[in-house]
Amino acid sequence: MLAVKNISFGYTETTILHNINFTVKTGQNIAVIGESGCGKSTLLKVIYGLYDLDGGEITYKGETVTGPKHNLVPGMPYMKYLAQDFDLMPYTTAAENVGSFLSNIYMEQKQQRIAELLQIVEMEAFADTKVKFLSGGQQQRIALAKVLALEPEVLLLDEPFSHIDNFRKNALRRNLFAYLKGKNVTVIVATHDSTDALSFADETIVIKNGNMLDKAPSKKIYFNPGDKYTASLFGEVNEIKLELLTLTQNPDETVLIYPHQLMVADGGPLNVVVKQCYFKGNRYLVKGALGRQVIFFENQKELAVNSEVTLAVDKNAFG
Numbered sequence: 001m002l003a004v005k006n007i008s009f010g011y012t013e014t015t016i017l018h019n020i021n022f023t024v025k026t027g028q029n030i031a032v033i034g035e036s037g038c039g040k041s042t043l044l045k046v047i048y049g050l051y052d053l054d055g056g057e058i059t060y061k062g063e064t065v066t067g068p069k070h071n072l073v074p075g076m077p078y079m080k081y082l083a084q085d086f087d088l089m090p091y092t093t094a095a096e097n098v099g100s101f102l103s104n105i106y107m108e109q110k111q112q113r114i115a116e117l118l119q120i121v122e123m124e125a126f127a128d129t130k131v132k133f134l135s136g137g138q139q140q141r142i143a144l145a146k147v148l149a150l151e152p153e154v155l156l157l158d159e160p161f162s163h164i165d166n167f168r169k170n171a172l173r174r175n176l177f178a179y180l181k182g183k184n185v186t187v188i189v190a191t192h193d194s195t196d197a198l199s200f201a202d203e204t205i206v207i208k209n210g211n212m213l214d215k216a217p218s219k220k221i222y223f224n225p226g227d228k229y230t231a232s233l234f235g236e237v238n239e240i241k242l243e244l245l246t247l248t249q250n251p252d253e254t255v256l257i258y259p260h261q262l263m264v265a266d267g268g269p270l271n272v273v274v275k276q277c278y279f280k281g282n283r284y285l286v287k288g289a290l291g292r293q294v295i296f297f298e299n300q301k302e303l304a305v306n307s308e309v310t311l312a313v314d315k316n317a318f319g
Contacts, residue, residue: 001025002047002154002186007056009046015054016042017210026153027184029177031191031201031218033233039210040190041084044156047188048081050074060154080152084159086143090132094123097131098145117145120175122168136163144176155180157189161196173200194234198222206230223319231256236285236296238262244290245269245313259285261317262297268312270295274303 002024009017016039024030032040045051047058051074052067059065060078068074075081088097099114118124121141131139140163147155160176161169177200180187189196197204197218204221206213206229214226225231228239235258242253262270272288272295284302288295288309297311 001061003057003059004047005057005059007046007058008054009042009051010054011042011051015210017046019056020210020212021056022205022212022215024186024188026186027181028202029180029187029189029200031189031197031204032207033191033194033197033204034207035229035233036192038207040207041158042210043207044081044158044188044190047154048074048079048156049076050081076154078152079154079156080147080150081156082143082147082158082160084162086139088131088139088143088146091130093128093130094118094134094138094142095127097142098149100146101149113149117148120148120179121145121172122175137165137168140164141168141172144172148179151183152185154186154188157187159191160189161191161193170195198234206233219319225256228256231258234258238295238297240270240290240295257313258317259296259298261314262295262311263314264297264299264303264309265312266310268310270311272297272309272311274305274307274309276305277302 004020004022006019006021007017008015008019020043032043034040046053047065049065049067049071052069057064065076089100095114095118098117099110102110102113104110115124118127121144123138123141123145126134126138131142134142144160161173164172189201191197201218203215204218205215206221208229213230214221221230222234228237231237238257239254240257241251242255243251270290272290274286274288276287278285283298283300286297286299286303288297303309
């Protein structure tokens with residue numbers, strides 16, 4: 001088990017991470033989400049041992065994770081960390097990059113391992129291509145294969161799919177996370193993409209300004225966000241006064257509702273003026289005005305701008 005025990009850290013005198021505390025079971029996939037600059041990448045770096053902590057402790061299977069003060073080469077041998085800059089050798093081939101951590105003693109096994117990893121990231125056709133000639137997305141896939149080469153026990157991924165086209169990204173995520181689950185690798189993914197959290201992570205950690213707001217199963221955080229900040233990390237969200245929905249007498253009570261949880265309904269309690277419609281393929285995201293408040297909801301058909309509709313909460317959309 002990986003245990004992060006009340007850690008604090010700052011690159012200077014300014015603290016970036018504040019008393020972060022959580023545990024990760026072996027084989028779990030954990031997503032770390034939060035706005036840019038909140039400390040997601042820094043958290044992965046200190047878990048890997050790239051920096052010395054200002055306070056607290058990190059252990060894995062009871063062994064302390066140590067930083068540069070204790071290691072000539074920073075980083076722990078049973079972990080691998082994939083940074084956003086990929087750390088590839090541009091003048092060597094994709095296959096040579098993937099195999100750079102593998103021993104040359106058993107060349108046949110090495111070549112088989114390289115071929116297996118290139119297949120996982122769907123880059124077999126580019127095995128002999130020099131990295132400098134690959135696109136950013138292709139380089140990111142090679143970097144993923146490279147960190148998998150030695151089968152780490154803990155894998156730390158920082159925005160691992162940010163440069164990859166959507167049509168490749170979905171298949172790659174399925175292949176990669178299925179492979180890691182099969183190998184029982186512990187994975188922590190820092191991401192801005194809610195799909196990484198909702199579709200593949202066992203649990204999600206929410207970070208804001210270097211503080212951990214929540215850690216729970218991803219579905220629970222999605223349907224029961226602790227605040228509007230957390231809910232907004234999954235997309236548009238509305239904060240609606242409960243008195244508009246339930247006739248409560250407390251004007252300060254509000255509820256967080258995602259666009260898909262609202263539906264057009266005759267006689268609904270919310271009177272909204274349509275301002276814009278955004279085509280999303282199988283539905284429209286509609287921006288409306290609820291008095292002076294902007295509100296988002298979904299509808300199967302496009303609605304005329306400046307038309308008036310009434311909305312109700314779709315109770316079937318709450319999981």
